[in-house]
Amino acid sequence: MSVEKQGKSPEIRELIQSHRSIRKFKNKDISWEIIEDLVESARWAPSSHNVQAYSIIAIQDQETKNKLSELCGNQVYIARCPVFFVFAADFYRHSLVSMKHGTPFEMEETENLIVGAVDTALAAQNFLLTARSYGLGGVMIGGIRNEAEKVAELLDFPKWTVPIMGMCLGYPDQHPWQKPRMVKEAVLHKERYQKDKLEDQMQSYEEITEEYYTNRTNGVKTSGWGKQMSVYLSTPRRPELTSFIKKQGFTLK
Numbered sequence: 001m002s003v004e005k006q007g008k009s010p011e012i013r014e015l016i017q018s019h020r021s022i023r024k025f026k027n028k029d030i031s032w033e034i035i036e037d038l039v040e041s042a043r044w045a046p047s048s049h050n051v052q053a054y055s056i057i058a059i060q061d062q063e064t065k066n067k068l069s070e071l072c073g074n075q076v077y078i079a080r081c082p083v084f085f086v087f088a089a090d091f092y093r094h095s096l097v098s099m100k101h102g103t104p105f106e107m108e109e110t111e112n113l114i115v116g117a118v119d120t121a122l123a124a125q126n127f128l129l130t131a132r133s134y135g136l137g138g139v140m141i142g143g144i145r146n147e148a149e150k151v152a153e154l155l156d157f158p159k160w161t162v163p164i165m166g167m168c169l170g171y172p173d174q175h176p177w178q179k180p181r182m183v184k185e186a187v188l189h190k191e192r193y194q195k196d197k198l199e200d201q202m203q204s205y206e207e208i209t210e211e212y213y214t215n216r217t218n219g220v221k222t223s224g225w226g227k228q229m230s231v232y233l234s235t236p237r238r239p240e241l242t243s244f245i246k247k248q249g250f251t252l253k
């Protein structure tokens, strides 16, 4: 039976499954009413224990976008998108209620950082999908953690807040190819984690992605996903982030 007949809405499925990151935007503003509606969708994301441990900062000021573009590793689309959003894990509000009620504020474990990061990501994805329904497009920006401390200073972040991701948003001025994803069999396991066929499944993904990159870049980039990941993961990622996170109050005991 087709998924439509099983009750799936084709619109939302099509929206999700036609995803591609957008990095080039038309010179057209996004209305504040739309932005508020995107935040409305973010607010309705599920949240661990309903902690709602995230905040969203909307940045339209050109000078601030320019600075953030630099801080994120000179990603020019941050300066060029009409609105740049910073999504932060945020327990500052919780610190206020704990103080008000005179209860200990227990932030030493890794758990709450994970809770905040997950809540933030769920809110961000709801936000982006709703943006797509308005004909907008965007790209999430992990580069916001390159210089997390400077970003926090620039945006007046209080303690208990950590930038998790940024998001460039605007009306798309490009329609890039869809980037192939890991084959389904390698991510869906029945009943138990199944390692046996992983190497073969990943080899087929390697061939799919080698072909994709070779075609997309006219042969400039030929390596597949596995080779790219092995390079990506061969050096430490943002090692200074840990000390900033600790400074923000998450001691990661």
Ligand SMILES: Cc1cc2nc3c(=O)[nH]c(=O)nc-3n(C[C@H](O)[C@H](O)[C@H](O)COP(=O)(O)O)c2cc1C
Residues within 6 Å of the ligand: 019, 020, 021, 022, 075, 139, 140, 141, 142, 143, 144, 165, 178, 179
């Ligand atoms: C949390 C997160 C952080 C990302 N950070 C960046 C970034 O800093 N710069 C960038 O150009 N793309 C960034 N991306 C986009 C990914 O590179 C992109 O989603 C991935 O390559 C798959 O491509 P697609 O989104 O077009 O399908 C990020 C995506 C996510 C989910």
